[in-house]
Amino acid sequence: MCGIVGVHAPGQEAAGLAALGLFALQHRGQESAGVAVSDGDQVMVYKDLGMVSQVLDERRLPSLRGHMAIAHCRYSTTGSTVWENSQPAFRLGPRRVVAVGHNGNLVNTRELLELLPGGRRRLRGSTDTELLTALLASAEGGDLVDVLVRTLPRVRGAYALVVMDEHRLFGIRDPWGFRPLVLGWLPHEGLDDAGGWVLASETAGLDVLGAAYVRDVDPGEIVVLGEPDGPRSVRFAEGREHLCVFELIYFARPDSYMLGRNLYEARRRMGEALAREAPAVADLVMPVPDTGGPAAVGFAEASGIPYREGMVRNRYVGRTFIQPSQALRQRGVNVKLSPLREQIRDRRVVVVDDSIVRGTTTKQIVLLLRQAGAREIHLRISAPPIYHPCFYGIDTQIERELIAARHSIEEIRAYVGADSLAYLSIGGVLEAIGLPRDRFCFACFDGDYPVPVPYDVAARKFILEETPAVGAR
Numbered sequence: 001m002c003g004i005v006g007v008h009a010p011g012q013e014a015a016g017l018a019a020l021g022l023f024a025l026q027h028r029g030q031e032s033a034g035v036a037v038s039d040g041d042q043v044m045v046y047k048d049l050g051m052v053s054q055v056l057d058e059r060r061l062p063s064l065r066g067h068m069a070i071a072h073c074r075y076s077t078t079g080s081t082v083w084e085n086s087q088p089a090f091r092l093g094p095r096r097v098v099a100v101g102h103n104g105n106l107v108n109t110r111e112l113l114e115l116l117p118g119g120r121r122r123l124r125g126s127t128d129t130e131l132l133t134a135l136l137a138s139a140e141g142g143d144l145v146d147v148l149v150r151t152l153p154r155v156r157g158a159y160a161l162v163v164m165d166e167h168r169l170f171g172i173r174d175p176w177g178f179r180p181l182v183l184g185w186l187p188h189e190g191l192d193d194a195g196g197w198v199l200a201s202e203t204a205g206l207d208v209l210g211a212a213y214v215r216d217v218d219p220g221e222i223v224v225l226g227e228p229d230g231p232r233s234v235r236f237a238e239g240r241e242h243l244c245v246f247e248l249i250y251f252a253r254p255d256s257y258m259l260g261r262n263l264y265e266a267r268r269r270m271g272e273a274l275a276r277e278a279p280a281v282a283d284l285v286m287p288v289p290d291t292g293g294p295a296a297v298g299f300a301e302a303s304g305i306p307y308r309e310g311m312v313r314n315r316y317v318g319r320t321f322i323q324p325s326q327a328l329r330q331r332g333v334n335v336k337l338s339p340l341r342e343q344i345r346d347r348r349v350v351v352v353d354d355s356i357v358r359g360t361t362t363k364q365i366v367l368l369l370r371q372a373g374a375r376e377i378h379l380r381i382s383a384p385p386i387y388h389p390c391f392y393g394i395d396t397q398i399e400r401e402l403i404a405a406r407h408s409i410e411e412i413r414a415y416v417g418a419d420s421l422a423y424l425s426i427g428g429v430l431e432a433i434g435l436p437r438d439r440f441c442f443a444c445f446d447g448d449y450p451v452p453v454p455y456d457v458a459a460r461k462f463i464l465e466e467t468p469a470v471g472a473r
C-alpha cells in the first residue's frame with residue numbers, strides 16, 4: 001500500500017500540512033514515515049522508521065520550513081524495513097535534486113537498472129522507488145517535466161507518485177491507474193496565504209486539511225503544481241483505469257471516495273449482496289472489527305438478523321495484515337481482539353470479514369469466539385477467495401501462503417473451524433460498487449494481470465517455478 005501526500009501552499013508551512021494529511025493515511029503503512037520540504041531553494045528530507053506521530057512530531061516539524069512538501073508512510077512490499085528504504089526517497093544527482101514518494105510496485109526493475117549509469121552499486125537501499133529516483137536525478141535534459149515524460153513510459157507496474165524538486169511538485173499515476181491519487185484545493189485561511197493544492201492517496205487525506213476534492217489524477221497523467229497559472233496537466237501515456245478493487249473492499253478508509261463511490265456505502269452494499277448470495281440462519285451478525293463493519297451492517301440489514309458487536313479491537317495495535325512477519329501476525333491477534341462474551345454465548349453468529357489471506361488470523365478469531373461460548377459460527381467474507389499474488393503493491397504474499405490457492409472452500413472451512421464459510425462473488429462485488437468490471441484490477445481473484453509480470457518477478461511469488469509469465473493482456 002503506502003500513503004502519499006503532496007502540498008503546494010505559498011505562504012504556509014507545507015511540512016505540517018503534509019504530515020497532517022499523512023496522519024489520515026496512517027492505515028496505508030505503519031513501518032516508516034517521512035517528509036521532504038522545499039522553500040524554493042533547497043530540499044530537506046526527514047524520515048525514520050515508525051508511525052507518523054512518532055516520526056513527524058511537533059519537535060521535528062518546525063525545523064522543516066518551506067511552502068512545498070511531499071510525505072509518505074510505508075508498508076513494504078519490496079525491500080526490508082530499514083531506514084534506507086523509508087521514503088521520500090531523495091537524490092542529489094549530477095543534474096538535479098529529486099524527492100519521490102511512491103505507492104505501488106514496479107515489475108521491470110531489472111530492465112530499469114540497466115538504464116542507470118553505474119547500475120546497482122549506485123543504490124544504497126533495495127527498493128524500486130530508490131531506483132526510479134536515481135533514474136530521474138541522473139537523466140539527461142534540464143527540465144524535470146521532460147525527464148518524467150521520457151522516463152515514465154519505460155516504467156512498468158503500479159505507481160502513484162508525488163515527486164518534487166526545489167521548485168515544483170508533481171502528482172503522477174501509472175497508465176493502468178492501479179493506485180489512487182486525488183487532487184484537492186486548499187482554501188486560503190489568512191491574509192498572508194493564497195490557499196494551495198493538495199495531492200493525496202485518498203480523499204480522507206484532503207478532508208483532514210479542509211481541502212476540497214477537485215478530481216482524480218488520471219492514469220498516465222502528470223499534474224504539475226508550482227507554476228504561475230495553477231495546476232498543469234501533462235500526459236506521458238495513454239491511460240486506462242484498472243484501480244485495485246481491494247482499495248474499495250478493504251484497504252482505503254470507509255470515509256474516502258473512489259471513482260465517485262463512498263467506500264462505506266460500497267462495503268455496506270457488499271454485505272447486502274453477500275447476504276443474498278450466502279444466507280445463514282443465525283441469532284446475530286457481527287463484524288471482525290474494524291474493517292468488517294460496513295459489510296456486517298449490510299448483511300444484517302438484508303438478512304433481517306440483528307447486528308451486534310461481538311468483539312472489541314484494541315485501537316493501539318496495528319492492523320495484523322500489515323505487520324511484516326508471520327510470527328508477529330500470529331501473536332498479534334489475541335492482543336488485538338477480545339470477545340464480548342455476553343453477546344456471543346450460546347448464540348449462532350454470522351461473522352463478517354473482508355478477506356482471508358493465509359487463514360491463520362481467521363482461525364484464531366474462530367477459536368476466540370468458540371472459547372467465548374458461540375454455539376455456531378457462520379463465516380461470511382465480503383470478497384472473493386484470493387487465488388493469486390499481487391505484483392502491484394499489495395502484500396498478498398507468495399502463492400503458497402494464500403490459503404485459497406491450495407485448498408478448497410470446504411478445506412478452508414475445516415481449517416479455520418467454522419460451521420459454514422462463504423465468499424462474495426466477483427459479480428456481487430461489482431453489483432455493490434455499481435461500476436463495470438473493466439475499471440478495476442481483479443487479478444488476485446481471477447489471475448488476469450493488467451500488466452504482464454516478467455518471469456523473474458513472478459517466480460518469486462509463485463509456487464510453480466516453471467510458470468513462464470503471468471498475464472498477457
Ligand code: SF4
Pocket residue numbers: 178243244245246247389390391392393394396441442443444445
Ligand atoms: S492483484 Fe489484487 S491486490 Fe493487486 S492490484 Fe490487482 S486487485 Fe489489487
